[in-house]
Amino acid sequence: MPEHTNNGMQCQEFDGLLADAIDGILSGSRLDRFQAHARACSACGPLLAEVEAGRNWLRELSEVNPPASLVTSILASTTGVETQRLRVHAPTPQRASLWERVQAWLSGATQPVFAQTWATVRQPRFAMSFGMAFFSISVALSVLGVKPADLSHVSLRPAAIRHTYYNTQARVVRYYENIRFVYEVESRVRELKRNVQPAEPAPNEATPDKKEHKDNTTQQPEQKQERNYSQPDNHLVLASARLGPSVNDAFRKNDPSVVLVSTYRRFV
């Protein structure tokens, strides 16, 4: 804007007073000087006319009515609930459904303490999460073989509960012990214990016998006591003890504790 000086007012000053002049709050000598400058200045005069015209154009714009659903949408997106007053204003059906009555009771009973919580619960994402959790639990129960129909047969008497408890415990222990892995681990542990323990000392008499056997090079099988068990049942073995007086007397002189026993074997 060119800097003109008319009637002691510069264009910059004119520009500063323009808004007040349009608002009608300029008065006295300042208003006179302002008007004189507008008449004289080729730039500021048209500017004043344009600003006035622009303001008059803007007066043609009337307020627009927001959509009727705007308040409801705002309340639903902020608090998540429709308030009591909105429900009174809104056209309501003749008889509220059960769900609507429950909603009304919840919104009335929970406000203001649980208003935030209830608003969160009513969010679609929460409902989605809840649905997914319910679905997962249902699948898990069906895989485990739990049927809802079985729950109706459950007895809640203390004795029955105790019985169920011990039954379940026993089943769990049985199941645990029957697991192949557990069984193998236990058997390995037993083997390890057996290997770690020292071998039992052999009887003293065994040593000379073994030596004798080692010296025996006849390749004859060892004469064992159990050879009789391999014989057929029709081989009878008879044993008898002669305890005649003459013999007893002869031995009694040497060693009274020794009893002479002679065995007769007869194979039938």
Next chain:
Amino acid sequence: MEDVHVTAMLVRRCVAGDAAAWEEIVQTYNRRIYNICYRFAGSGNDAEDLTQEVFIKMYRTLPSYDASKGAFVTWVTTITRNLLVDHFRKTKQDRVTDSLDAPVSAQEDAQPLSEQIHDQSAPPDASVRSRELGETVHAALGKLSPELREAVILRDLQDLDYREIATVLKVPEGTVKSRINRGRAELARLLQRTYRQVM
């Protein structure tokens, strides 16, 4: 103008979880915010979405409102203006840089603005002419730069005083006055050019 104490009490009740207080705030300010958004964004659908966003933001930040720092209406308008600026920046790439000869909206069958004004073969009644004039001015308002547009809307359509506008726009009062004058003058030039084409 709002009663400061009543509004402060309303805000306190709302922060304490009183849903009725929040509803009262929504009922009181939704029209004002919708009009600002409508005049700035230009379309009813955008204005509805933006108004909803403003209230969501307001609901979240309501505890931060300090009555000693300014009127509630100034605080609300500042939130609205900031959101509108964000929206303007986001949609800058998508916006079509059409002129006054371009269609005003999709509903008007791609008829240029000058033809809409010129078409006076059958003189419409006063209400229709007033509506058409309003649409023309609204279209011209959309051609202003955002800085001039917001200043003009807040002053001439929302009747905020210069100090409140300076608070909302975070600029000195002198700048506010200058922007308002330039906005009005620019609007007048746009409309005069349109009518010159028509006549």
